[in-house]
Amino acid sequence: MNRETTFVAAATVVVVASLVAAAVVPGALADPTDDGPLRPGPVHVEEVPIAPGAATGETATLAVEARLEHRGNPTDNVTVLFRAIDSESNLVETSRTVEVGTLTGDRETPVRANLTVAREGGYEIETIVFRDGERVADATRRVSGLEALTPAYADSNVVFAESTALQPVSVSVGSAEGDRVSLDLSGALTNEGDTPTGDLEVTFVVRQAESNVVADRVTVPVGEIRAGRTSTVDASVTVPAEYNYYVDAILWRDDVHVDSAQSVANLDPTERISANVTEQEVEFEVEDFESDDEETTAAEDGGTYGADSQTTTPGFGVAVAVVALLATALLVRRRSE
Structure with a gap:
């Protein structure tokens, strides 16, 4: 057997062995262009808009949306953790985890969650992004003043009117009989909504200024108020004369406090009060300055x-x-x- 024949036979054996190995052991022959497993694309938290949701007397719901920016190769097994941390105590009030799955392409993906917290104080809203259980991105937003959110049961488009020309509550003296005097009360209400509203009532409470004792009270119904219109509701009370009074007006809808306003009635000639400031007047004596x-x-x-x-x-x-x-x-x- 010559040298050429020997070489061909050996080459044939190598090729046959390689084919057998490739058939028996998958992946024994590696693709020279294969760089190994694909590297997952980067993920960033672009922004975290937060909007107020439903509110009750004790809690408020925050609608949190994390916008995740993804570039490059697909990123698998992505989860987002949302949590609300009390700004004063630094304790976690509530948290929620959202499974996102796989992020692909060069785009933003919104991830939403609702966090229900106590309707008071402020919170740090943390957004943490995990890939295969490893933190890869995070962001923090702060919210405060949650007590200003109006519960659904107290939400109303009708409020007491306030302007320089129109007082929310006005008081005038009616008739007097002996040591009693009647006060004519009027409350101005404005419908700031787009539809007519009704099923309202106003309670007037008259309190003696110094003692805070309720001298009289009356509740009157409010008629329908058209959208964008202002209407008045009138009532009358009888109180002892020569005293000063605070006049509180409370607007109710289905036994729920909606709005309130205050005025005063100064019936004591030697003293004067206002809705926000109380002042004492000194009586002027002419003889003190007479010569x-x-x-x-x-x-x-x-x-x-x-x-x-x-x-x-x-x-x-x-x-x-x-x-x-x-x-x-x-x-x-x-x-x-």
């Missing part, structure tokens, strides 16, 4: 006298004049002797 017409009053600079300054010596009174007359009489008598 005797027969006496001459000089200014502190000594330049002004009374109207009869030509006949009366400044600074001398009647007693001094009598003494002067007696001294003159004695002097004349001595000379005569």
Whole structure:
């Protein structure tokens, strides 16, 4: 057997062995262009918008949306953790995990969750992105003033009107009988919504200013108020005279407090109060500043006298004049002797 034949036979054996190995052991022959497993694309938290959701008397729901920016190769097994941390205590109030799955392409993907927290104070809203259980991105937003969110049961488009020309609650004195006086009360209500509204009532509470004792109260229904219109509701109460009163007006809808306003009734001539400030007036007494017409009053600079300054010596009174007359009489008598 010559050299060429031997070489061909050996090459044939190598090829056959390689084919057998490839058939028996998959992947024994590697693709020279294969760089191994694909590297997952990067993920970033682009922004986290937060919107108020439903509110009750005790809780508020925050609608949180994390916008995830993805580039490059697919990224598998992605999850997002949302959690609300109390700003004062740094305790986790609530949390929620959302399974995202696989992110592909060069795009943003929104991930949404609702977090229900106590309707008070403020919170740090953390958004943490995990890939295969490993943190790869995060973001933090702060919310505060949740107590300002209005519960659904107290939400109303009707409020007490406030303007320079129109007072929310006005008070006028009606009739008086003995030590009792009637007050005519009026509340101005504005419908700030787009539809007519009704099923409302207003309670007027009249409190004596110093003691805070309720002198009288009355509740009256409110008629339908068209959209964008202002209407008034009137009532009358009877209270003791010569006192000052706070007049509270409370707007109700189906026994739920919707809005309130306050005014005052000043019936005491020596005192005056306002809805926000209480002030005490000192009664003016004329006699404290009254002078005797027969006496001459000089200014502190000594330049002004009374109207009869030509006949009366400044600074001398009647007693001094009598003494002067007696001294003159004695002097004349001595000379005569």
